[in-house]
Amino acid sequence: MSSDRDDPPSEITVAQLMEPNVRTVSPELRISSLEEFLLGEEIGGAPVVDEDGKLRGIVSKTDIVRHLTEELNLTSLEAPEDVTVGEIMTESVVTVAADERIGKVASMMVDSRVHRVVVIDDEGNIRGILTTLDILKAMI
Numbered sequence: 680m681s682s683d684r685d686d687p688p689s690e691i692t693v694a695q696l697m698e699p700n701v702r703t704v705s706p707e708l709r710i711s712s713l714e715e716f717l718l719g720e721e722i723g724g725a726p727v728v729d730e731d732g733k734l735r736g737i738v739s740k741t742d743i744v745r746h747l748t749e750e751l752n753l754t755s756l757e758a759p760e761d762v763t764v765g766e767i768m769t770e771s772v773v774t775v776a777a778d779e780r781i782g783k784v785a786s787m788m789v790d791s792r793v794h795r796v797v798v799i800d801d802e803g804n805i806r807g808i809l810t811t812l813d814i815l816k817a818m819i
Contacts, residue, residue, distance in 0.1 A: 691780065693775055693781065693807070694778060695817075696813045697798050698808050698810075704725045704727055704764055705727070706727050706736070706764050707763055707764070708764045709761070710762045710764065723794065723795070724739030724794070734797060736771075737772045746766075773797070774797045774799045776798070777798050777800070777806055785811075788814075794810055794812075795809065796808070
């Protein structure tokens with residue numbers, strides 16, 4: 680996704696930069712499968728949705744590393760087979776509207792210390808995802 684280069688940065692919206700094809704995962708997915716999924720999709724994280732497609736959280740490579748370092752104290756780099764995405768995901772998800780201006784969203788991401796935000800519509804349905812890399816690409 681690239682923005683319209685004629686738009687000044689203050690006028691660029693989330694819709695212009697977001698990835699509309701969002702790859703999601705289930706909270707029941709094992710973290711060993713999550714690792715394979717993230718590597719295969721070449722992404723750093725994904726929204727977690729329930730069987731009805733409702734947003735329940737977000738999970739990233741950072742969550743996997745946090746689990747390994749906090750829970751296993753780095754005694755083993757093997758992830759236990761029974762640990763699920765639902766157990767390691769971040770439940771509070773930063774969400775934004777597609778018409779939000781990028782400057783405001785970038786500030787929100789910095790303040791919240793997140794690398795991705797989920798774009799939702801008025802009914803709470805996922806419409807896209809925006810990462811810090813998407814914003815950086817638009818600025819250079």
